[in-house]
Amino acid sequence: MLPTTEFALLRRIATEQSVNRAPSLVAAVVRDGAIVWSGARGLVDGTPPDTGTQYRLGSITKSLVAAVVLRLRDEGRLDLNDPIDKHVPGTAFGGVTIAQLLAHTSGLTSESPGSWWERSEGGPWADLEASLATGAAKHRPGRRFHYSNVGYGVLGELVARARGTGWLDALRTEVLGPLGMTRTTDHPDGRHARGWAVHPFADVVLPEPAPDAGAMAPAGQLWSCADDLARWTAFVGGDTGEVLHPDTVAEMREVATVDDGDAWTAGYGLGLQLVRTGGRRLAGHTGSMPGFLACSMIDPATGTGALAFANTTSGVAILTLVLDLIAIADEQEPALPREWRPADIDPALLPLTGLWHWGPAPFHLRVLANGWLDLTPATGPGRASRFRPTGDDEWLGLDGYYAGETLRVHRDAEGEPHHLDLATFVFTRAPYDPSAPIPGGVDEGGWR
Known part of the structure; x- marks a missing residue:
């Protein structure tokens, strides 16, 4: 991008990293399916991170799982209105639908019962299912938006049963592999950032654990890097390759529920968070796990997206940062309209x-x-x-x-x-043409 644009983008992430004390931060702007700018601040093992350095995705994992669920729908293996009991029988909440689980309107509890799952070693599906035998429903299904990490643990089990393999194997085969996301893994692989908690009143850090979440892993287990997340950002914007039809991804971006029906600014689709700000309507997802923050958003109207990672438990305004990067890019260097060319029309x-x-x-x-x-x-x-x-x-x-x-x-x-x-x-062709089968007929006197 132009030097002035690049400096404005770099200054934005430099301010975020410095003011909010992130051990490291890496960000990128995406256009036409590729990174057009990237920048980093802070250190990972003594050197600045780059676009291949892994961080935890957190809840961006949910969007990837949702893509596999939509593939199953498009194949006719399930209907989004199916109750979960049709595919994962025997749960205490079998009447909630797949669509409600995808959009966080199932009413299920936000967190799995027991120890805080993000910092605890997770067990198998049977343990999670047993913990949800009573008290799992917090709201009537469909009544309201209630973010549920548990719901995506359930969807992971749905994928596993539908494919006859683990949810992660299905994800690798059907999404990560075809999109070339070779650095997206369930545990760190190669160069990666360590997760830290930053002390609120002193410039010191504390390492955070990164256990395997077991059956809750589909809610936030994955690690990735800016190169891979850029490909996913483009996917959400409509550059879907052969993974899903663009119409299906557009359906994922449709509003299923919002924060305020009068003038909503935040909402949720089918596995995607939605943001409306400054006349824009963006889609993507944020993510957080102990020691990490992540975000990917794109404006399908302009094709400009951005992403960011930080290895800190809290402090960095990760969504605001990404929205600002998109705004800076589009304000300083608006994307040119596509060239008009004659279409191949029958x-x-x-x-x-x-x-x-x-x-x-x-x-x-x-x-x-x-x-x-x-x-x-x-x-x-x-x-x-x-x-x-x-x-x-x-x-x-x-x-x-x-x-x-x-x-x-x-x-x-x-x-x-x-x-x-x-x-x-x-x-x-003519208003109320009497030769056409107009319902109710056309007055014989005609126009007068």
Whole structure:
């Protein structure tokens, strides 16, 4: 990036590391699937960390586990509305759904009963399940957002049973390997930062433990580095490779629950945290474990993302730091618009384009790449949506009011488009065309 931008980014992380006393801190800005800037402050074993130095991901692990769950859904192995009892039978909370577990609306307790799991050696699934036999439900399922580390322990067991292997093996095979995230592991491997607690009233540090969390590991076990997390940041923004369809990742970014229904600033999707600030809508996840803080966020609208790691239990405002890095990059060096180029469009779709009317309201229909359609009001606000082809003369709504609804093209005797049927609404070339099957009919006297 430009020297002025790089200095502004470096100054931001230098201020964070110094003021909030982090033993070390490494950060990066991501665009077009790659790191375009990285910086570090502090020391790891006597030298500055780099983009290959491992730190703990903490709860960013949850997003990776969620990707495997969505792969199972896309394969038809499960439905997000399935009760967990269908796939992991016998629990005391079998009625909660997979979607509720993904979005932290299951009502399950936030932490596993017993010793603080993040600092304790974890046991197998049977031990976790037994500890949840009574008192696991803190809220009615679906009632509210209640962050549940336990819920992701349950999802890890779901993945293990669905794949017939451990959740980590499934993650390595289906996500980490295909994305090239070779430095993301369950325990430190190679150069890594040690986790520290910084004394609140003196400039001294205390080492933090890093035990294996056992059945709770899917909630926050993994270690990673900036190089790997940059690839994951791009994935969340839509650069999904062959791991998931971009539509599925867009679904993960949809709001399932928010902190305030009137003017929300923080929310949660399917395994992803959501932030709304300064006109932006970002997705990613924060992470914390004893001795570590981490964060990855991206703005899908601009394609700019950022990430940061610090090896301190608390103090560093890790989310604010990452949001500031994204803002600095986009304010000082806005991403250029993609070059316009003619699209490869089936000429047979061109007769669909142009002006259509829902009753007296005019709409424009455009053909997009890959045979998608875009329906928007000709003037002012209204029900706009994009549609993906699903068969001959059929498209599926992707967003807005018509998300999930089917648009069908009806043709005349010559095979020309005559009218559109969209969720029972009939669109015609002329307002209330009497030759179309307008519900309720058209007055024989016509317009007057």
